[in-house]
């Protein structure tokens with residue numbers, strides 16, 4: 008069954024008496040609680056938007072978007088914690104939905120099941136796109152701290168979930184890293200052993216057929232922030248104070264970056280996002296740096312994995328301290344930060360603490376710029392993703408039980424809001440009128456474009472976000488040449504600088520205005536295993 012946002016809202020109001028209260032709660036949290044079933048995009052342009060961007064009105068979703076991914080067909084797949092907002096925090100009914108950003112249409116997907124037919128709840132899983140565009144989802148929720156060993160895959164072409172062989176451990180808060188050879192490394196995550204939350208310390212690799220354990224390592228925190236370096240090494244940037252590298256060709260354990268080089272100046276940074284904003288360059292933004300009271304920081308630091316001795320370097324701080332916030336690479340390569348709380352503790356939602364003002368970081372000047380404010384608290388369990396039209400979907404927040412106490416229903420947000428970054432108000436948009444669907448590494452390929460001359464070409468891996476992190480976020484700034492409406496682009500030469508899969512390809516005018524994206528796949532659709540990895 009498919010239905011529009013407005014029909015769905017009407018259905019839910021009819022079916023669930025408690026919802027009226029919840030929508031009242033949204034108004035309380037909002038400075039502008041206008042609700043539009045489909046985002047409006049027809050207001051006359053305001054000159055301020057070119058500097059601060061613009062938020063569309065809030066619109067409803069059928070669940071809290073705690074896990075949000077953009078699929079190769081441009082639709083958004085999301086799921087929350089439980090179908091019924093008043094049910095148990097550990098219920099196992101949790102329907103993933105599709106939202107079509109072009110039409111506002113919402114469609115439930117069938118709830119994923121294990122091979123034996125048992126339903127699984129994908130809340131607190133990890134996810135990564137496979138080279139063929141299917142979304143691999145590992146682990147999930149039994150109770151807080153106790154995960155699932157399930158592996159499933161969502162196929163956007165058929166709107167189906169399929170069960171894959173189970174992992175060697177039950178995982179809650181795991182990290183799924185798409186590797187350059189098309190395999191997926193799953194690390195960290197927890198399970199309960201005789202009632203004690205125990206962290207998984209044997210990362211395992213999915214090669215398209217089976218799970219293979221790698222060397223034991225005990226240093227990775229839950230939902231580790233892991234990046235692939237141009238050298239092929241992996242880099243674990245957080246949230247702990249010490250950062251690590253591991254060679255994908257070498258089954259030996261992770262190695263801490265030596266001495267102070269691997270230590271962040273202000274220590275552990277829980278619930279802060281880490282973004283590879285250019286090939287080999289990582290920025291770690293905010294998060295909590297006090298293990299006792301979780302006071303968030305506004306600090307940010309960068310590290311260049313291509314340097315001789317990669318070392319963290321402080322850059323200007325954000326305008327706001329934040330924890331539980333979201334970092335989204337924009338089409339022009341700037342990094343948008345939305346949501347989060349400036350208050351201490353796990354997820355401070357007291358008045359004035361959630362940050363509604365967005366800001367963007369310019370990797371060239373390294374400065375932060377304040378942008379327009381959103382209407383809703385997007386803190387713990389919120390998500391933000393770049394959409395193919397170069398806007399950003401900001402959604403979710405809520406559905407938690409800290410110290411066993413469930414959050415107020417009014418603090419769970421079954422809604423979303425779209426941000427139009429300033430670059431959309433700085434002149435006409437170029438358009439891509441034709442593009443290939445697949446390219447190979449090092450290929451030269453051509454696009455046909457119309458509109459203003461092209462000044463920049465980027466592509467961004469399809470977003471897949473949860474818990475203040477896109478586990479595989481990356482951008483490539485592509486080499487190109489122009490000739491009379493035709494743009495010739497050189498694809499990244501190696502998978503270590505661009506793991507195989509689907510990317511949103513944007514051309515930008517000389518004024519920095521992006522086109523709509525074309526979604527292009529690079530590399531073979533089938534994973535292969537490196538010779539050394541096979542021996543591990």
Ligand SMILES: [Cu+2]
Pocket residue numbers: 131388474
């Ligand atoms: Cu959570």
